[in-house]
Amino acid sequence: MHKLTSLEAQRVTSVLDETLASLNLLTFIPEEPTQAMQDELMSRLQEAGANNANSSLGMLWKLENSIRMSKESAFGSSFGNENSFEISEQLHNSTRSLCRLLRKDPVAMDILMEAGGERSEMVLNFCGLVRDLEAITFRRLSTTVEEEVAEREKLKDLRDKEKSYDKERIELQSNLEFQRAEKDKEVAMLGQTISKLKAELHDITRTNEIEVANIEQTAKENVENARASHTVRSEQLKEQTLKLEESIKNLCGNNAETEKVLRKKKNKFETDLGNLIAKYDADMSEKQAMIDEMGQKYSKEKAEFLELQEHFDRVDANSATAETERKILAETAAINAAADKMLADAAAHVQKLVRGMFDRVIVAKLKKKKGGKKGKKGKKK
Numbered sequence: 001m002h003k004l005t006s007l008e009a010q011r012v013t014s015v016l017d018e019t020l021a022s023l024n025l026l027t028f029i030p031e032e033p034t035q036a037m038q039d040e041l042m043s044r045l046q047e048a049g050a051n052n053a054n055s056s057l058g059m060l061w062k063l064e065n066s067i068r069m070s071k072e073s074a075f076g077s078s079f080g081n082e083n084s085f086e087i088s089e090q091l092h093n094s095t096r097s098l099c100r101l102l103r104k105d106p107v108a109m110d111i112l113m114e115a116g117g118e119r120s121e122m123v124l125n126f127c128g129l130v131r132d133l134e135a136i137t138f139r140r141l142s143t144t145v146e147e148e149v150a151e152r153e154k155l156k157d158l159r160d161k162e163k164s165y166d167k168e169r170i171e172l173q174s175n176l177e178f179q180r181a182e183k184d185k186e187v188a189m190l191g192q193t194i195s196k197l198k199a200e201l202h203d204i205t206r207t208n209e210i211e212v213a214n215i216e217q218t219a220k221e222n223v224e225n226a227r228a229s230h231t232v233r234s235e236q237l238k239e240q241t242l243k244l245e246e247s248i249k250n251l252c253g254n255n256a257e258t259e260k261v262l263r264k265k266k267n268k269f270e271t272d273l274g275n276l277i278a279k280y281d282a283d284m285s286e287k288q289a290m291i292d293e294m295g296q297k298y299s300k301e302k303a304e305f306l307e308l309q310e311h312f313d314r315v316d317a318n319s320a321t322a323e324t325e326r327k328i329l330a331e332t333a334a335i336n337a338a339a340d341k342m343l344a345d346a347a348a349h350v351q352k353l354v355r356g357m358f359d360r361v362i363v364a365k366l367k368k369k370k371g372g373k374k375g376k377k378g379k380k381k
Contacts, residue, residue, distance in 0.1 A: 012141055016134040022099040023127050029057070029112065041111070048107050056098040063090055 042058060066087050102109045 010138075013134055013138045016130065016137065020127060020130050020134065021103075022096075023130060029060070044111050048111055052101050056094060056101055060094045060098055063087055063094055 102112065
């Protein structure tokens with residue numbers, strides 16, 4: 001069977017939307033209100049001008065009371081069932097018309113929402129279920145056969161994965177139980193070890209307490225002995241102190257005369273020392289005057305010495321300059337002599353060459369003349 005089209009699915013969901021909206025409106029109507037609440041709500045609707053909603057709401061409450069009373073009075077009779085059916089039909093029609101009026105009249109809806117009080121939790125849950133039904137219906141109606149098959153295959157894969165995950169979970173749980181058992185064994189062993197250590201600690205603590213008690217007893221005895229010896233020693237030291245004080249008094253009396261003599265000597269030494277210091281100061285003043293005079297002489301002689309030294313430095317510099325000039329002149333003369341000798345030798349050599357050339361020319365001419373004379377003699381014969 002083919003699925004409905006998207007338009008038809010929207011029509012079905014629109015019907016469910018309208019139903020959900022009507023249920024939402026009905027949740028604001030008080031259930032089994034008191035007469036005072038009914039009068040107050042109807043008077044507010046009448047003041048707001050919502051007469052149709054007022055009359056429809058009053059009719060709804062009357063029909064609800066009627067059907068409630070008919071069910072209570074005629075329970076089990078066929079006439080009561082027929083009467084209840086008719087009242088139920090009227091109640092349905094009245095409810096439908098009230099919902100339409102409330103949608104058209106927002107003022108009446110606001111008054112009803114303000115005076116409605118707490119909404120029924122059961123009805124709100126029912127509205128939530130209808131909303132879920134609407135979403136499921138729309139999804140089912142708008143899903144094609146191919147999409148449904150794909151969803152089923154996907155669901156099958158998910159179930160297979162869930163089974164494998166359950167298997168892994170069981171294996172992990174068994175492994176966890178094994179690990180817990182091992183851990184419990186380790187904890188038990190550690191507990192036994194801790195118990196042994198606690199027992200040993202108790203024994204050690206007991207032994208330490210006994211040793212501490214013995215040490216405290218020994219220390220107490222030592223303190224008492226030390227206190228007794230301290231008392232005896234204190235008495236002895238007090239006696240020694242008294243004796244020493246008496247000896248100090250005697251020594252002070254004996255040393256008073258010695259101190260007077262020594263003070264006189266000290267005063268004499270101080271007077272002599274003052275005289276020596278005054279004499280030393282006078283001698284030092286004379287020496288300082290002599291030093292100042294010698295310093296002036298030294299400065300004067302030093303100035304003269306510097307002048308003479310400068311003069312003789314100039315004389316020495318002039319002598320050195322003259323000697324240097326003499327050496328330079330001698331070297332220059334030697335260089336000139338060497339140059340003259342070189343020029344003379346070169347000139348002599350040139351003269352030799354020139355004379356040799358002239359001599360060879362003359363010899364050649366003479367040879368030519370001798371050869372000419374011999375030729376002439378041969379022709380004559």
